[in-house]
Amino acid sequence: AQRVTQPEKLLSVFKGAPVELKCNYSYSGSPELFWYVQYSRQRLQLLLRHISRESIKGFTADLNKGETSFHLKKPFAQEEDSAMYYCALSGGSARQLTFGSGTQLTVLP
Amino acid sequence: KAGVTQTPRYLIKTRGQQVTLSCSPISGHRSVSWYQQTPGQGLQFLFEYFSETQRNKGNFPGRFSGRQFSNSRSEMNVSTLELGDSALYLCASSLAGASDTQYFGPGTRLTVL
Numbered sequence: 001a002q003r004v005t006q007p008e009k010l011l012s013v014f015k016g017a018p019v020e021l022k023c024n025y026s027y028s029g030s031p032e033l034f035w036y037v038q039y040s041r042q043r044l045q046l047l048l049r050h051i052s053r054e055s056i057k058g059f060t061a062d063l064n065k066g067e068t069s070f071h072l073k074k075p076f077a078q079e080e081d082s083a084m085y086y087c088a089l090s091g092g093s094a095r096q097l098t099f100g101s102g103t104q105l106t107v108l109p
Numbered sequence: 110k111a112g113v114t115q116t117p118r119y120l121i122k123t124r125g126q127q128v129t130l131s132c133s134p135i136s137g138h139r140s141v142s143w144y145q146q147t148p149g150q151g152l153q154f155l156f157e158y159f160s161e162t163q164r165n166k167g168n169f170p171g172r173f174s175g176r177q178f179s180n181s182r183s184e185m186n187v188s189t190l191e192l193g194d195s196a197l198y199l200c201a202s203s204l205a206g207a208s209d210t211q212y213f214g215p216g217t218r219l220t221v222l
Contacts, residue, residue: 032208043112044199044213086152090207095165096142097207099152 002027002091006100013077014108021072021103023061023087031091033063033070036099038084047072047085057081077107111135113202113214121220127188130217134181134202141183142211143175146197155198158183159206187219195221 003026013019025031035047048056050063050070061072070087087100114133122128134141143155154167158177175185181202187194197218201211 036211043215044201046210049210095157095159095206096154096167097211098154099144101151 002031002089002098004087004089004098004100006085006087006103008103009101010104010106012106012108015079016076019074019077019081019105019107021085021087021105023070023072023100025068025070025087025089027068027089027091029091031089033061034088034090034097035059035061035070035072036086036088038086040083044086077105079107079109081105082107113200113212115198115200115214115217117217118215119218119220121222122190123222124190124192126190127186128190128219129184129186130198130200130219132183132185132200132202132214134183134200135212138202138204138212139181140203140206140209141177141181142201142203142207143183143185144199144201145169146199146216147195152199155185157206164206190221192221195219 005024033050036044037047038044059074063070084102084104086102088097090097116131140159142157145153156166156175157164161177172188177183197216199216201213203209203211
C-alpha cells in the first residue's frame with residue numbers, strides 16, 4: 001500500500017523567511033513524487049515533480065529515499081506563495097495518485 | 110488549449126437519488142481520473158480510465174461507478190446517494206496516467222440533503 005503523510009495542516013511564515021513543507025511517504029518500491037498546489041479560487045495544479053529535478057517559482061524538493069521524504073523548500077517565501085500544498089505519490093503499476101492531507105501555507109507580510 | 114471542464118458545477122440531491130457527473134479532458138489526453146475531496150478525508154482516488162477501460166479503482170463502494178467514451182470524455186455515477194457523499198468531485202486528465210502531470214478540472218460540488 002502507498003501512503004503520504006503531511007504532518008502540518010497549517011504553516012505560517014513571514015515574507016522573506018525560509019519555508020519547508022514536510023512530506024513523508026510509505027511505499028515499498030520506487031515512487032514518483034509530486035507537489036501539487038492550489039491557490040485561492042484556482043484549480044489544483046502541478047508545482048513540481050522529483051523526476052525533473054527543477055526549481056519552480058523558487059521551490060525545490062529532494063527525494064530522500066533513506067528517510068522516505070520529499071520535503072518542499074523555498075529560501076525566501078513570498079506572499080503569493082500562500083496556498084494549499086499537496087504532496088502526492090504514484091507507485092509502480094498502481095496508476096493512481098495518492099495524496100497527502102495537504103498543508104495550508106500562509107505567508108505573512 | 111482548453112482546460113478540463115466539469116459539468117455541472119453544483120448539484121443538490123436528496124438521499125436515495127442518483128447522480129451523474131461529467132468530465133471533458135484536455136484534447137489528446139486519454140487518461141481521466143476521478144477524486145473525491147472532503148474536509149475530513151482529503152483527496153481520495155475513485156478510479157482511472159484510459160482509452161475507455163477502467164485501469165484502477167479506489168476503495169469506494171460499488172455505488173460509485175464510471176465510464177469513458179471514445180472521445181475520452183468521462184462520466185461518474187453515484188447511485189443511492191448518502192449524506193456522506195456530499196463532497197467536491199474532481200476529475201483530472203493526463204496523457205498516459207498517474208505518472209504524468211495531472212490537469213484538474215474545477216470540480217463538481219455535490220450536496221446531498
